[in-house]
Amino acid sequence: MSQVKRPAAPTTPPPTRFKSPPVFAWLLIVTFLALFLQGVVATEISVERLLRGAVNLVHFIGRAFPPDPTDINTIGWAMLETMNIAVVGVTVGVLLSIPFALLSARNTTPWPWVRVMSRLMIAAMRTVPDLIWALIFVVAVGLGPMAGVLAIIMDTIGFAARFFSERIEEVHPGPSDALTATGAGRLSVIGGAILPETLASMTATSLYSVEKSIRSAVTLGLVGAGGVGVELAAAMRLFNYDEALMIILVILVVVIGFEQLSSAIRKRVI
Amino acid sequence: MTAIQVQDLHKSFDSLHVLRGIDFEIAQGECVILLGANGCGKSTLMRCLNGLERPDRGNAYMHGTDIATADARQLCQLRRQVGVVFQQFNLVQNLSVFQNVLYGAMGEQRFGLLATLSPLANDALRERAMYCLERVSLADKAKHKCREISGGQQQRVAIARTLMQEPSVLIADEPVASLDPSAGRNVMNLLMAIVEEQRMTVLCSLHQLELASEYGDRLIGMKAGRIELDASRDTVDHQRMASLYQGDVRVDHVPTTHHERPVTASV
Numbered sequence A: 001m002s003q004v005k006r007p008a009a010p011t012t013p014p015p016t017r018f019k020s021p022p023v024f025a026w027l028l029i030v031t032f033l034a035l036f037l038q039g040v041v042a043t044e045i046s047v048e049r050l051l052r053g054a055v056n057l058v059h060f061i062g063r064a065f066p067p068d069p070t071d072i073n074t075i076g077w078a079m080l081e082t083m084n085i086a087v088v089g090v091t092v093g094v095l096l097s098i099p100f101a102l103l104s105a106r107n108t109t110p111w112p113w114v115r116v117m118s119r120l121m122i123a124a125m126r127t128v129p130d131l132i133w134a135l136i137f138v139v140a141v142g143l144g145p146m147a148g149v150l151a152i153i154m155d156t157i158g159f160a161a162r163f164f165s166e167r168i169e170e171v172h173p174g175p176s177d178a179l180t181a182t183g184a185g186r187l188s189v190i191g192g193a194i195l196p197e198t199l200a201s202m203t204a205t206s207l208y209s210v211e212k213s214i215r216s217a218v219t220l221g222l223v224g225a226g227g228v229g230v231e232l233a234a235a236m237r238l239f240n241y242d243e244a245l246m247i248i249l250v251i252l253v254v255v256i257g258f259e260q261l262s263s264a265i266r267k268r269v270i
Numbered sequence B: 001m002t003a004i005q006v007q008d009l010h011k012s013f014d015s016l017h018v019l020r021g022i023d024f025e026i027a028q029g030e031c032v033i034l035l036g037a038n039g040c041g042k043s044t045l046m047r048c049l050n051g052l053e054r055p056d057r058g059n060a061y062m063h064g065t066d067i068a069t070a071d072a073r074q075l076c077q078l079r080r081q082v083g084v085v086f087q088q089f090n091l092v093q094n095l096s097v098f099q100n101v102l103y104g105a106m107g108e109q110r111f112g113l114l115a116t117l118s119p120l121a122n123d124a125l126r127e128r129a130m131y132c133l134e135r136v137s138l139a140d141k142a143k144h145k146c147r148e149i150s151g152g153q154q155q156r157v158a159i160a161r162t163l164m165q166e167p168s169v170l171i172a173d174e175p176v177a178s179l180d181p182s183a184g185r186n187v188m189n190l191l192m193a194i195v196e197e198q199r200m201t202v203l204c205s206l207h208q209l210e211l212a213s214e215y216g217d218r219l220i221g222m223k224a225g226r227i228e229l230d231a232s233r234d235t236v237d238h239q240r241m242a243s244l245y246q247g248d249v250r251v252d253h254v255p256t257t258h259h260e261r262p263v264t265a266s267v
């Protein structure tokens, strides 16, 4: 091989080998440690209390076995109501997420201030937990499944609209430019070039929302928003632990079934 | 009659002054090849000509309408007259070839998308789209997804889409830059044949000088956001074209001082 020629020294020196960690990182570590230690003290975690908890748990399990299937009919209907809440809530939620996402994506929003507004709304829907939405709607529309449906809608929009709009912003601008160049209107361009490219990802997100919503629909009943959670709360409060266990088993079976089904569909779509 | 008339056109992106006063005219039915190095502003100029970018200063008349001042409705009217072929084809990858060709009629149809979706479009439109696909010899690929066909074929689909649009002006931005030489030549021949049939006015940018010296009536050369050369094709020799690629050609030019520093030490 011929000789490799090199300049004697570069005019720009190479970057330094080590960077000192930024002050911000130190601050973060110290704050975290302080909070952690204070938390351990404040929550009074002690071996004695843990042991007592374990004993109580054994006691609960002892009284819960065998599960009591006498009320299986009521439980079944309540479970169906939970599924109704989840399916109706998530469907409406996903459908509403699409306009929200279009308004809050940089490349489809009509005006920047609309984008800011709708992003704020989505953020509000996401940051308020579903149980709190349920509490609010129980006050607004009364006890029962309707409050649950409304809570699920809010929760779904907060989650799905954000993912949809991120996906929409990632869409390559070329095809939209090409359709705009034919003289097409804005809505036609969005529907013709942008939505088709996001469909697969939106379907996956929607199916994930379904899984999420069935789980939250169960817990929503605990605050009176309809479904099997109402039964579970009642059984626990009346110390009918064997009935409670039965309800928990039914929930387990249904939720797992739902998740399996949805992830099977999701795999086929992607 | 003039089809395109550009007067003192300026365009900046933030602090980057891309178009620095462009003037030219293109007569109806004329075929003009636009040359220039990477980053000299060709694409920006072409995007200004159909309103995908708004010029900051100056005028660009397309069939007498000034794009710089046109309102949204006029802009749609005007874009219908201007077909665009892009370097990156810009097909909707998830949809079928046939659907993409149908989209060419989106501007002319009153109901836009609804009238051009394959299941909803009327028979006349669907037949016209199929005819356009036949013209680019891709009728057999109609049902394929766009991502399943090769680059050369995708560009032919894009040409079919433009044919579907029935424009009177064609703007082609490096239509063959991402194709291999033989596919590139095929696409170029097809494009020029269609342009001739439809008597379109053409502005087409190219990077290959051999191609530039074969097609079109006139050459326009750009350098760093200005027009450096504007002459009938026969009067321009290879040397003159090559000079467009030398010196300060880019608009975002960084000084080229030490990239050819003499090598001193050896190992």
Ligand SMILES: Nc1ncnc2c1ncn2[C@@H]1O[C@H](COP(=O)(O)OP(=O)(O)OP(=O)(O)O)[C@@H](O)[C@H]1O
Pocket (backbone or CB within 6 Å): B013, B016, B018, B036, B037, B038, B039, B040, B041, B042, B043, B044, B045, B251, B252
């Ligand atoms: N939307 C934009 N925002 C900011 N800068 C842009 C934008 N579009 C183009 N530019 C800049 O303008 C300059 C000219 O770009 P342009 O695409 O017009 O060049 P070109 O002549 O088409 O080059 P090429 O031959 O590589 O396609 C480049 O420096 C580019 O970075």
Ligand SMILES: [Mg+2]
Pocket (backbone or CB within 6 Å): B042, B043, B044, B173, B174
């Ligand atoms: Mg370009």
